[in-house]
Amino acid sequence: ITVVDKSSVHSLSIWYCHCPGALSRDMQLFQAGLFPASFTRPKTAFTFAVLDDFLLDNLECGTSAMNYYSKIRRLTSSIFPMVVLDRYRELMRAARQWRQCKLYKWHGFAHKDDQPKDGDLALFCLACPQPGINLDLSAGTVAQPDDTPSWLMTRYLVMDGDFKAEHMHPVNPSDEVSLMDGLGFMVSNERYKKHLSIAQDHVQRLDCNNHRAVNQAN
Template sequence: MAVSMSHSFAQTVAEFNIKDIHSIASVNGPDHFFKKLHSLNTDDSSDFFQWSDTDDNIDDDYLEGPFIQPVRDSDRPAITVVDKSGVHSLSICYCQCPGALSRDIQLFQAGLFLASFTRPKTAFTFTVLDDFLLDNLECSTSAMNYYSKIRRLTSSIFPLMVPDCYRELMRAARQWRQCKLYKWHGFAHKDDQPKDGDLALFCPACPQPGINLDLSTGTVAQPDDTPSWLMTRYLVMDGNFKAEHMHPVNPSDKVSLMDGLGFMVSDERYKSHLAIAQDNVQRSDCNNHRAVNQANASRQRLEATGIGGCACARHGCFVPHSMVNFQKGERQMNMDYALSQALNYKTDGISRAITFYNINCQYNKYLKDWITSSTYLSIPIGMDIIPGIGLGLDFAKPKLPAQAAA
């Protein structure tokens, strides 16, 4: 694939560095590029002309060598390319050889991520997407502020004249983050589909049979001599009412890319559990604890009044596929589902779980009854649950000696 530049918004061609977009060139592999798409550039007074030495365009009767027909402008549709250096308009010459890949795959292999895969008009370089995700993580930069910076880099005098690709950036950034997660967790080069929680990492120190603990025959020859703490999962439970979520303006436009694959539970099954769970209002006999008394507080404008879940009690790592949304307050039906998912996450062979919860004196009273009566809740067979009183997730994290001394 050859690429030529027709116009750059509020910039000269000299200001644009083609290396910033990963040297847009071969799209069907190095062999295809070096053997079939040798681009020839000739400087003309009007524009750059590019040719492709494919067999259909070569005239073998030309005395001084093969004559290569120039690519017409109609064959080079222009697309908007967003890069760290600014917003650019590029004319793309796609490979049209027999067996050529689709246009979206060609651009993807050239280092461009499209905002639309059917009729590509806007593309983002891999570099700018990586840079945005890093700014969003470390500097809490929103997509609107980041793209405003890109527009001002393109034209510091008239930034509003630069095409607005803010919505495209939000959509492409979500898809790019998902692609990177698939790659990081080993799903980039195999056909296996990730299961619940497979795109999230758990505590490396907690016992996880099959990952950091081998329970096969011969490895644990004397299970009676195995320390009890080694076969115990320590969990702390708590909620957070600052993580609110409002109702979407257009619910039909809400598309989940990682339903149940990360830390949050699968939406459909969780809603099915809530639909049949009994909502028994309980009053606390534990010094009028607020988490119990406000369990039925609701806010009509919010889709989720907060989140709750389970984490490693020793290291503070959240358990994948165990975070739930609150519809009212910190109700038992919500935390039941979170605990059930946490107890079933990579615990084959774990015989005991110690749970810490700031209202465990109330919560644990009816836990077994609620789990037994529900078709969506379960506890691993043979696992004992030992309740304990905890102070929440903030107090479950270990402190360094310097922090403890302070």
């Protein structure tokens, strides 16, 4: 089996347990601290440490999966990195699944059978006014001291446009598998398509030259 670690890429011979009642191969790898690239006949596995390190590099340094794995190949063989086995695609898939596992654990779904509902994997904003949580609406009005500014109890909704999103259409949409459809900050695909079926697009053009980006987007 090929094991990818922070230090290098290793080729190891392993022997799975075949005792009565033994766990499946992928679960045995999990118990050993290895994340398999596949779950039926795993031939490649990533250590938990390398997945944590990649997610941290990707978050803080903006390191892509290709550049990160190129570094691992260089650590394995500084003279001939091209001869090291290419597990770039496996890293991308395993990193997505590892990130999802971390989110499940951070939001309390690691050791219980409850399935997360829409938005359960999104961070809760303590500062946002939430009726019934940090706003008392029992009297019909917001209870606040006289010296509290009005803007403190106001909810602001900000919407921004991504003018590059239209260039990110997948080549094969059927191959795009969502791991958290509607569980995070974005709405589920089914609800989004339902909204698009009834929504009307009103093209608004501005005369101001300082807002040419809006006209170009329309």
